[in-house]
Amino acid sequence: MPATLSNVIKNNNGLRVFCGGCSRVRDLDVHALSKRFGGGFSVPDVGRRARCQACGHVGGQMQVVVLSAPYMES
Ligand SMILES: [Zn+2]
Numbered sequence: 001m002p003a004t005l006s007n008v009i010k011n012n013n014g015l016r017v018f019c020g021g022c023s024r025v026r027d028l029d030v031h032a033l034s035k036r037f038g039g040g041f042s043v044p045d046v047g048r049r050a051r052c053q054a055c056g057h058v059g060g061q062m063q064v065v066v067l068s069a070p071y072m073e074s
Helices: 005-010 030-037 043-049
Strands: 013-019 025-028 060-066
Touching (some): 005 013, 005 030, 013 030, 013 043, 025 030, 030 043, 043 060
Antiparallel strands (some): 013 060
16 A cells, blocks of 8 residues: 555554654644645655754654554455
């Protein structure tokens, strides 16, 4: 499954970015990102565009985080 914003939403996951400059961790609003960039936008591209509010560094490591237990589809 490609790591796109729509798939992150579909799986009820969240996104976290680790700043490449100061290692600050921030949780992102996936729904807001999807509205802004579109559901087909890839998660690594979000990381490349993310600007740190603490140090101003652009670019960070993305991590998909599980917000709730996934349910199994048959
Ligand atoms: Zn930073």
